Amino acid sequence: MITVTRIDPAGTAHRIAVRGHEFVTDMTPAAGADNEGPDPHEIYDAALGACKALTVLWLAQRKGMALEDIEVVVTRDDSAERSGVYRLRTALMLTGDLSQEEREALLAAAKKCPVHKLMSEVTTEIETVLVEL
Secondary structure, rough: EEEEHHHOOOOEEEEEEEEEEEEEOOOOHHHHHOOOOHHHHHHHHHHHHHHHHHHHHHHHHHHOOOEEEEEEEEEEOOOOOOOOOEEEEEEEEEEEEOOOOHHHHHHHHHHHHHHHHHHHHHOOOOOOOOOOO
């Protein structure tokens, strides 16, 4: 379960709680907020980058590859979002003594990470209900 609660009744920032971890989300200054954390679109985009990094790390560790570091950069093109197209580009930088074959295997794994599949291959159904306090 994930809970999202407003931090201050006078502000816009919210606390997100997940399995005992907490972080803050907020709207951007352009939306009239205080910019106290990433906005929901940025969290969505970050989930993709995090999944790719962790998937690559998992595979490298499992296969005993000499992967030293991973950096994933996610860039967004939301210019056609209102028309139904939201584009994300991920760039992987891998360091370590990796063969070309290992690098290609890690890239293939990143392209199949669970969040990538969730965003591109799965229909998500969302139900939103009001709960009386």
